[in-house]
Amino acid sequence: MERRNFLAATSTAIAAGPLLQLLAATPAPAAPAVVRPADVEQIHSAATTLRSWDNLYGGAGVVRDTALAQLRWAAALLNSRCPAPLRGDLFSAVSRLATVVGASAFDAFAHEDAQRLFAFATACSEEVDNWPLRAISYNLRSRQAIWRGDPDTGLTLAELGLARADRLSPAERSMLHNARARALAKMGRTQPTLAAIGASDDSFASIVPAAEGPWMAYYDSAQHHGDTGHALFDLALAGHPPQEALRRLQTAVDSHGDGFARSRAFSRTKLATLQMAASDPEQALAEGLSALAEVSDLRSLRANHELAELGRVAHRHRSLADVRDLREQIAAAVAL
Template identity: 30%
Template sequence: MIGPVTDHDLAEGLIRFAGAAVFGDLSAVAPDLMDGMAPTITVPDRVSAQDVDYLDKTTDLMERWDFRFGGGLSRNAVLGQLRHVHDIYRLASYTPQVRTLVQSALARISKVAGWMAFDAADIATARRCWVLGLSMAAEAEDALVTTSLLTDMARASIHTGDPTTGLSMLGMATASATRATPILRTAVAVVTARAHGALGDRRDCLTAIDAAHAHFDRHDAQTEPSWMAFFDAAQLAGDAGQALVPLAVTGVEHDRAVDLLSHAVTQHAPDAARASALSLAQLTRLHIVVGDLPSAEQATETLLPTATMVRSARVRGNLRDLVDATIPYGGDPVAGRVRHRVEQALVPPLA
């Protein structure tokens, strides 16, 4: 029986412990092993522009992971990186020019961490991250990150049932976007459409969708921030289609919503799995609402492999909406199969 494991034990008997790990069972002392692992990351005395570039590249990797797999599994790692960048901001020394770069880097990792927390339904943490990010972006006079943060916050408000607050956020984002780029103005416009759609305002929703497409047509990928590369034609179509969903379920703009969502689903890249799942879930819902159950069943078969790969509270919420949408069809066998498949997908895996 091995008792509590100390650093001295490991130093003096590493071969013995290695043998026990390979040929025996050390699971009982796993907590001791973890408790002794103090973080070894230290804050450098001085930070250069190249150091900040490395921080930005780390943020890029974490954001791509979020796009592909959702915020559910890796947000704690991102929060750890956020704390590290914040420690650099507080404790390291740098030139005034590099200070601005550090502030922008901290704003961006705050944005990514906030969105991942929101996607995992950790709203309190998301709000803290967003406010920190806005503060840093304001100090750095970074209109690009400011605009994107406000747009994210508006998305969150709309998703949680408060599109009016979302429109207030978008008003600030629109002001900031005058110093931003066409793709960021595209994002502001299409999220504005989503707010108006949620409020049932067809005219303003369609006007905002048209504005989003006009901004998108003017963008040049070479002059846009690299971290906005995810906002492509598929993302725009998915956002515009989802903006129309609240109207489409009442019979207004249904065909256009289906066309936009169908385009998004076919064009989303493999590394945009969460966006694809969100678009496809809404498309499936629209098929169910109008009684096109065979198309809904076919869409469900495509949706579930992607949806179950993504750890996202928003995706799971959309799946629950699909279950609810099938209930009015009672004992219809196709609706029953769709409901059963989705309910099975919502059961947490055992391992």
Template identity: 30%
Template sequence: MDPERRQTLKGAAFSLAGLVTPPEQWWEGSLSATVTRPATTGRPVGAEDVAGVREMTQLLSQREQRRGGADGRAALVAYLRTDVAAYLEGRFSHADVRRDMFTAAGELAYLAGWTSFDASEHVLAQKWFDLALQISAEADDAPLAGHILRAKAHQTLDLGHPAQALQLAEASLAHRRYRQACHRERALLGVVHARALACAGRRQQALTALLSAEDDLRRAEPADGEPARVFFFSEASLAHETARTLQALGDLHGAERQFVRSVRTRRAQPFARTHSVTLGLLGAVQIQRGAVDAACATWTQALDAMEGVQSGRARDTVVQMRRALSPYRARGGAALALLDDRARAVISRVR
């Protein structure tokens, strides 16, 4: 439960070799090890302890959506190292409690990976995601494993490795990982798969996957017993990922429409980090198609939304913004100069 203290991570690079998904026999082997594991002599662990871990995970997940992954991550990791590690070594009142605790711990380890990814700590993210996968296998929680593999695919796409990302996205949908997931989670897995297909140059398959993801989200109902980890995935989230897929396919007008749809349908304040990233990407599409004034207006909104946000991904959109504006600086103008000054200030502030 403590990959961040390993000295080997210092100076390490994101590993493509580490993106290989384990064979299906590995998942079954992990489950067998769980069944035959001897009882431990640790602290008693009951259903209330599981509820406590889930409550903390939801609190930290909501904070990450509002403030970004770099804010509060140390507290998350400390909780994993201490309380959650002790729970996993405890004496469980029932086999179901043990399974539920491992699922709860896997979700929190996933969140440690996601916040690391959002903070641009990509090696740490990779380590946490791998640990979360191990825990999900021991819990025999196939949908959670799919959720984590989807996150690994998302990270790998952002880092520019489409072939490896597509393998991860396909693994997230394989076997019970998609079949046992709720409709909302299926939509999340499906839309990231669509983006991976688009980045790999498989246009028709990407468009088909988008339609499938839309159908899954249309069927989603909170009454279906959805896991709390999918609370953030809504029409706005689907539109954001659809826009990124269309952008990868070269459909800039379609991407712009979907980014605008995402901005209009999202509750901005609780999802400030995601909202600022969406606005940053929308501005990039607008300037890519030559709409400089529209891009500048959108980026102004993005900088407003980043107030108080600590996110490496949000910061990256500002870096890209300044790069895209570079050819237009010679035109001068007070509005552009002000935007550029604000962007520099955000880059220096955001971790």
């Protein structure tokens, strides 16, 4: 596809509706007339830095505004003259940055913007046959659909991401099997969920970190246990034995470093919620208070939503004064 036609085809994905206004209102320097290797490297560096900020601070604050400015400049490069040897790198870098910006929008509950950005990221990756980055975009599209209450679409998107799985790394395959597991768990399909988690575990066991792309640097033992623990969490709330979910979530909490504060807060909140549901309010209180402190340091509407769920589940132990106090603190925190 000619670049002119590609941009025409994808401009509605990136520019339609409120997102156009956001990008137009965000100042960014004019794109150069000719793309250089340094420009592509700048986009990759921006994606790496913004992703680390998103994990550390959440996507609902200054991270998202900064990300939008970077994306506007990067997307404009697609209109610049690009030497043929750089074309694949350019589209791949823009795809990677679009997933990062989309993830920040998702975290800020700007769902329509996130959906457009993820679709734009997919289009960029497919334009240059970058299967790993295509998988990244489909993983995020799947997770957003699941979050929005449409696990059936989430499952379809995860399985689309796994198309030509032979071209994906073990970490990329494991990541997408986790998305499948989370969709299946939301649909109440216990055995397929467990099978998807088993497939993820098998792929994870085959990972050679040095052979993975930089976009998968985040996918370590903590992330794997957190993602699979989240799927098992939904099964446990539906009556499946909770022990394995508790173990995996605890491993994630214990293993996440400070650079992944939001991921740790997600897993800790899920852990406390499941402990409350499993009638272990004393342990849940300790984890819940820690989760409350971690979420309070973030600008993440998703983290607030998870915290509110903990408050709702804790209602069953409202006869305990400490639980009532925790619920009051949660209510005050998520209202801010």
